Amino acid sequence: MKQSEQTLSHEQFIRTAIDAINTEKAALTLLTEQIDARFAAACDAILACAGRVVVTGMGKSGLVGRKIAATFASTGTPSFFMHPGEAGHGDLGMLVPGDVLLAISNSGESDEIKMLLPVIKRLGIPLISISRDQRGMLPTAADIALTLGHSEEACPLKLAPTSSTTATLALGDALAVALVHARNFTSEDFALSHPAGALGRQLLTRxxxxxxxxxxxxxxxxxxxxxxxxxxxxxxxxxxxxxxxxxxxxxxxxxxxxxxxxxxxxxxxxxxxxxxxxxxxxxxxxxxxxxxxxxxxxxxxxxxxxxxxxxxxxxxxxxxxxxxxxxxxx
Known part of the structure; x- marks a missing residue:
């Protein structure tokens, strides 16, 4: 054991876990206060999209973005994830007119996404951003800037993305759920994209x-x-x-x-x-x-x-x- 490490009792482990969860619950409560006309506008933009919703984000935001894209795709909104670093080296060709770009950066200052903005604007692709507030480079450039609010990270150092990624994930789910309602997406539709699972067998097998x-x-x-x-x-x-x-x-x-x-x-x-x-x-x-x-x-x-x-x-x-x-x- 390193000298800097300390042994925690079972009670301390449990208390730490509960504190972390409560911190993330507070972030979700703060997120509900951010849901307004911008959220509705984002839903309208995605529903009007003739192509795909392309999700991008760097680091932990990218990991959450992959899940958001997967949830969109399985609930009736064609979507995929584009890595912003690879996009600057050719993968930006994945993005074509008719698509919508959903870009995630908690700080709103991701350098990898910043480099893509001129091309995105030139292509005329609607840009929806997710960040903690509207003051960064990304939300300033976005057509629709969704915000999470300034929540405290559950990490004891207040550095590792924890509460912010939970809020981002919840916002992505909220978008997907709203779109499911708008599209009248049914359980049969869901099964068509899940043919290998138990639900697919249950709903599709005749x-x-x-x-x-x-x-x-x-x-x-x-x-x-x-x-x-x-x-x-x-x-x-x-x-x-x-x-x-x-x-x-x-x-x-x-x-x-x-x-x-x-x-x-x-x-x-x-x-x-x-x-x-x-x-x-x-x-x-x-x-x-x-x-x-x-x-x-x-x-x-x-x-x-x-x-x-x-x-x-x-x-x-x-x-x-x-x-x-x-x-x-x-």
Whole structure:
């Protein structure tokens, strides 16, 4: 341990943490006092943007800027992060007329961003700034200058960006949330940009993506067929059930492993026609239903299969509980 280090008790660690959080809470409270017509103007400018929102910032501001750009992109506002240092060496070509630039600098005096301003002005690109106040070079040059207020950093040296980065992040989230409302962005829209996640699977996966639809392999019998024929079809179908149809190929019932156990307990003859032992009005869905909704329907009715039918009552496919769980549907 270095001589300058000191050992803190658990109580001191906890008190230090609470003090830091309270300091950052104060910064957020101060931020709410900065939300005014400028915030609304920034939202209008972004909504009117025909291109992308390009976010830039140096150091810790840049790290927060990356998160802001990612949040924009995943909530319906096309956006990416541009490093201001690399921008001065060619990456400024990422920025084209029609874009909006969101530049972050707590002091408002970032040299890397300062070098970009003449080109930004020449391109006629709207500039939105985020800084602690309006006195720096960046907010002075901006078309819309958003401010955080003079908050105290949570760092004991009052130097490391802590409260200021928290406030910047919150302001970026506030912009994204306001834009979600303005765009009427839905959960389905959100899922389209998150297809690999659990939410994407839940919202995007449809019954038709998972169902057994090869007609020649679907287990089916006529309603006047004897029970022993149904047992043969069930065995070959390997879905634990068979669909029962009338002479017009419309579904009139279903016969499952559970039904089989019940008829065997009653000693019913294997020559009994299916119409006398089948379960009528089987649960069914259409192929465009969300797979997660199909799973909920199965769970609510304690069943492990659902028929997929068209509007005329014809069988299109079968989907099972195993299909849904194997696909990771929840």
């Amino acid at each position: 019954v038709e993506d998972l169902m057994h639809s090869r007609q020649e392999q679907l287990p089916r019998v006529r309603e006047d067929a004897p029970l022993h024929d149904a047992l043969f079809v069930m065995s070959n179908g390997r879905l634990g059930m068979t669909v029962v149809e009338d002479d017009s190929d419309r579904v009139v019932g279903i016969f499952t492993d559970g039904d089989l156990r019940r008829v065997l307990e009653k000693g019913i003859d294997l020559k009994t026609p299916m119409r006398d032992v089948m379960s009528r009005q089987p649960r069914h869905v259409n192929k465009t239903m969300r797979a997660s909704d199909a799973l909920s329907l199965m769970n609510a009715n304690s069943i492990s299969q659902l028929l997929v039918m068209d509007d005329d009552g014809h069988l299109q496919a079968v989907i099972t509980l195993h299909d849904l769980l194997q696909a990771g549907v929840k």
